Amino acid sequence: MSTPAAPIEVLLVEDDPGDELMTREAFEDNKIGNTLHVVRDGEEALDFLYRRGAHTDAPRPDLILLDLNLPKYDGRQVLERIKSDPDLALIPVVVLTTSAAEEDILRSYKLHANAYVTKPVDLDQFIAAVRQIDEFFVQVVRLPRR
Numbered sequence: 001m002s003t004p005a006a007p008i009e010v011l012l013v014e015d016d017p018g019d020e021l022m023t024r025e026a027f028e029d030n031k032i033g034n035t036l037h038v039v040r041d042g043e044e045a046l047d048f049l050y051r052r053g054a055h056t057d058a059p060r061p062d063l064i065l066l067d068l069n070l071p072k073y074d075g076r077q078v079l080e081r082i083k084s085d086p087d088l089a090l091i092p093v094v095v096l097t098t099s100a101a102e103e104d105i106l107r108s109y110k111l112h113a114n115a116y117v118t119k120p121v122d123l124d125q126f127i128a129a130v131r132q133i134d135e136f137f138v139q140v141v142r143l144p145r146r
Helices: 017-029 042-050 074-084 102-110 125-139
Strands: 009-015 033-041 063-066 093-097 115-117
Touching: 009 017, 009 042, 009 102, 009 115, 017 033, 017 125, 033 042, 042 074, 063 074, 063 125, 074 102, 093 125, 102 115, 115 125
Parallel strands: 009 033, 009 063, 063 093, 093 115
Antiparallel strands: none
């Protein structure tokens, strides 16, 4: 029997309230005590990561779930910023988006995304996909600690 994984801080960068709700449900159903922080656009994501404005007390996330299609700064710009900053680059970033376009997948990996997941349209499949991401990064992968 394995030891339960320590809870992690997860930053969800998502502007769609429905997708946020489904992601929350997946985390709650998984019964893992991870803390899910939500920001709604690229600018707020950077504020969270750099602890600016309303996010001065934000924890450093252990995992980022990043939508590509965001207001202000899009997910590609946020990903590029994260992976080019030595203080943030080690945080795993999973692109979680509706786009299945090959150019988006290729560009995300060129920007050093750790994984690319196309959001399933079906509610149960969406929840299952988020649950698998959560289980993989919490129970299987060893994340760097700050």
